[in-house]
Amino acid sequence: MARTRKGEASTGKANDTGVNAFVGKDELLKFYRDMLLIRRFExxxxxLYGMGLIGGFCHLYIGQEAIAVGMQSIKVKGDQIITGYRDHGHMLAAGMDPKEVMAELTGRATGSSHGKGGSMHMFDIETGFYGGHGIVGAxxxxxxxxxxxxxxxxxxxVSFAYFGDGAANQGQVYESFNMAQLWKxxxxxxxxxxxxxxxxxxxxxxxxxxxxxxxxxFRIPGEQVDGMDVAAVAEAGARAAEHARSGQGPxxxxxxxxxxxxxxxSDPAKYRTKEEVDEVKSTRDPIEHLREKLDAAGVTEEQLKVVDADVKRIVAEAAEFARTSPEPDPSELYTDVYLEAAQ
Amino acid sequence: MSVDILMPALSPTMEEGTLAKWLVKEGDDVKAGDVIAEIETDKATMEVEAVDEGKIEALLIPAGSENVKVNTPIARLSGDATGVTPAPAAAPAAETPVVEAKAPAAAATTSAVSSFADPEIPAGTPMKKITVRDALRDAMAEEMRRDDKVFLMGEEVAQYQGAYKVSRDLLQEFGDKRVIDTPITEHGFAGLGVGAAMAGLKPIVEFMTWNFAMQAIDQIINSAAKTLYMSGGQIKSSIVFRGPNGAASRVGAQHSQDYAAWYGNVPGLKVIAPYDAADAKGLMKAAIRDPNPIVFLEHEMMYGVEFDIPDVEDWVVPIGKAKVRRVVAEGHTGPSVTIATYSRMVGFALKAADELAAEGIEAEVVDLRTIRPMDHATILDSVKKTNRLVTVEEGWGPMGVGAEIVARITEFGFDYLDAPPARVHQEDVPLPYAANLEALSLPSVDKIVKAAKAVCYR
Incomplete structure (x- = not known):
């Protein structure tokens, strides 16, 4: 399976061997660290969900890490990100504190929404992360x-709006496409x-x-990208962002x-075979794929082990923080419903 | 044989208009389909076509005449014309039940009760007459001048000047960056508005009517109302959703719903439904300045109604305060009743109060003005005096605004009630089209009077 298979509209220069011309070794190593953080965190x-510490719905991002991380690399200060409910990876890639994200998952006062949002509803204006939305397509x-x-x-x-193949069938998506292109x-x-x-x-x-x-x-240009290849993601992302930033629209x-x-x-995923999943894991895994590239670029196993250990520590600390933080004070029940109007 | 050409009704709510221009003169021959005049309604300038052939015998109303009532003869046609000529649209309009809310009647009722001091308007404040439509327009214009983050978006708000002319002249003053015509995509543009608000702008999103906002209700509730809470106070949506609400006239079930109870049910939203021009303006300005998402329910039947409004530089009315629009006369010893209502029904309640007074029952009329947060304390204060309560709303009864008022007054003022409260509301059916059925379905002055008498055991 071609890892860097490009879509027909793509004009990218990505190739299938070694380091992509678009990103250097140091950036690839950072990609590796950020993707690994998402995987270990998830x-x-x-x-923690299995232990009953996380409740409700919890949608994991495992397998899709290259997208959030690759796109994050081409975002500049002030750009916004918004996504649906499979949002943990995006938050971590954006730079939100893993402790606050994990504590929100466990519904604690130290969570990024003070325990009032949960898995699907987290926000961080500082990093430009505008949620975390539970309604498909909103x-x-x-x-x-x-x-x-x-x-x-x-x-x-530039605003980066992420959604899945399911949301892509919602009507408001096309209402938005129309206005976005109409108004550039x-x-x-x-x-x-x-x-x-x-x-x-x-x-x-x-x-x-x-x-x-x-x-x-709607006359909006589009291209298909190998979302399992972080370098291809970053390269296509840069092209797309430049298009939008230069006033050409969406x-x-x-x-x-x-x-x-x-x-x-809570989904046993009976709608697909184990073989199908294993096939992707063994041939297209974005992190394994990146390890091969790093190896080709001369990054040693020792260097990767240092990253692995660091990520492991961060996730362990986040889990401990999320497990031991207090639940929100009952007085929080009635806060943040309204803002006071200025007199 | 000559026939009269009558002033036609050119919109569902038109009761009068300006005969702007004659395109024919006396002695001209016309045939069916010829444009003979231009008429300005409250919404647009429309062309009037001849329905029959003949010679214009006389122009009865000179060009430029304002306030020409629907069905007034405007010209006389002579010749071979067979049959009768009244413009087809005019006939049903004459039978519509909306006569109760005719502009002069509503205005007169208000000035009659303004004899008691209005605590919001200091004595000696200069007043001017203005329609509710222009009051809303002025409020938006003033706030757009004050804060460049405020902008208006919606269907036909810019070049068309507003489907109901509420945004008239705003495009000319503020340009197309701040007065934005959207495609007909309520769900989409409501979402765009909320997104822009999350990023710190202050959008005013106009729905051509609130009926169309059902397409967008997910964004209003799930995105605008809930996100402040879900984000632990980080993401605010300072946004005003506005447009006409409730029943206009003969536009049928899908265009005639009152959404006060729907949105009033949602924490995170503030819901405003003004009656007169002063409140429309003052509350709209407060709404635009408010940092929360606001649902602002206007009423098409009130747009053209003129009221006195304080002629001051910055007229702002606080959100969340009800207004007592009529008080029980001093020294009244007979039965009295509190009528709690909002929006257009305030005018109905005031008229009912006049009729009740003639029969020895004094009514105190409480205009909620804000549905959420609801100022039940003001209603309760009134009930403490009258010991009787009638609620009036244009929407359906079950789970309605009246149901909420009655629950609260029962909860907080049970001992003050001398009779079970009564609710007046739309009948529990989709609003019918036929004029007689529509009138039967909607609240009326008569229904309010009957309910008030019932709670007085009369």
Whole structure:
């Protein structure tokens, strides 16, 4: 399977051997660290869920790490990110404190939303992370609104709106596409096509499964990217962001990816075979793939072990913090419903 | 045989208009389909076509005449015309039940009760007459001048000047960056508005009517109302969703719903439903300045109604305060009743109060003005005096605004009630189209009077 298979609209220079021309060794090593952090964090979150420390819905990002990390690398200060409920990876990639994210998962006072949001509803203006939205597709309109803000203020920033192959069939997505192109709003739509909208495969839910073409009738350019290749993601992301930032309007990136776990923790994923999952894990894993590139670039096993240990420590600390932090004070029940109006 | 050409009704709510221009003169021959005049309604300038052939015998109303009532003869046609000529649209309009809310009636009722001092308007404050429509427009314009983060978006708000002309002239003053025509995509543009608000702008999102906002209710509730809480106070949505709410006239079930109870149910939203021009303006300005998401419910039937409004530089009315619009006369010894209501129904309640007074029952009319947060304390203070309560709303009864008022007054003022409260509301059916059925379905002055008498055991 071609790891860096490019979409038909792509003009990228990515190749299938060694270090991509677009990113250097140091950046690849950072990619490795950030992707590994997401994977270990999510594995731990799954564990805490199993222990009953995390409740409700919990959607893990394992398998899709290259997208959040690759895209983050081309974001500049003031750019915004917004996504759906499979959001932990995006938050970590954006630079949110793993402790605060994990503590929100366990519903503690130290969580990023003080325990009032949970897995699907976290935000951090500092890093430009605007959620974390639980309604499928809502973030696409909201993200286009963030772009409307950038356009209105002329601040040169771009909004990155992430959504899945399932959300791509929602009506408001196309309402937003239309307005974004009509008004040339600086937004990059990143479709994380992990092949399954919960239990329904794209073949069973989409009349056009090439999601990068979904903007054609709005004249929005799009390209398909190997979402399992972080360098390819970063390169396509840079191209898309430049398009949006330079006033040419929205751009669609369809990231071909795969989630290893079920839709949420309670999904046994009977709609696909174990062989299918194993095939992806053994041939397309974004982290293993990156290790090969790092090896080719001359990064030693010892260097990687240092990163592995560091990530392991960070995740362990986050889990401990999330486990031991107090629950929110009952007085928090009635806070943050309204803001006081200035007199 | 000559026939009269009548002033036509050119919109569902038109009761009068300006005969802007004659395009024919006396002695001209016209045939069916010829444009003979231009008429300005409250919404637009429309062309009037001849329905029959003949010679214009006389122009009865000179060009430029304002306030020409629907069905007034405006010209006389002579000749071979067969049949009768009244413009087809005019006939049902004459039978519509909306006569109760005719502009002069509502205005007169208000000035009649303004004899008692209004604590919000200091004595000697200069007043001016203005329509609710222009009061809303002025409020938006003033706030847009004050804060460049405020902008208006919606269908037909810019070049068309507003489907109901509420945004008239805003495009000219503020340009297309701040007065934005959207495609017909309520769900999408409501989401764009909330996203822009999350990033710190202050959008005013106009829905052509609140009926269309059902397409967008997910963004209003799930995104705008809940995100402050879900983010632990980090993400605010300072945004105003506004547009006409409730029943206009003969527009049928899908265009005639009152959403006060729906949005009033949602924590995180503030819901405002003003009655007169002063509140429309003052509350709109407060809404735009408020850091929370606001649902602002206007009423199409009130847009063209004129009221006195304080002629001051910065007229702002606080959100969350009810207003007593009529008080029980001093020294009244007979039965009295509190009528709690909002929006257009305030005018109905005031009229009912006049009728009740003639029968020896004094009514105190409490205008909620804000549905959420609800100022039940003001209602309770009134009930403590009258010991009787009637609620009036245009929406359906079950789980409604009246149900909420009754629950609160029962909870907090049980001992003050001398009779079970009564609710007046739309009948429990989708609003019918036929004029007679529509009138039967909606609240009326008569229904309010009956309910008030019932709680007085009369």
């Amino acid at each position: 594995e731990r979150a799954g564990q 973030q696409v309109s909201l993200g286009t609104g963030l772009a409307l803000n950038n356009h209105y203020r002329g601040n040169g920033n 709003l600086p937004v990059v739509y990143v479709i994380e096509n992990n092949q399954y909208a919960m239990g329904t495969s794209v073949e069973r839910s989409a009349s056009e499964t090439a999601f990068h073409k979904r903007g054609v009738s 751009y669609i990136l369809e990231m071909k990816t795969y989630r290893y776990r079920g839709h949420s923790m």
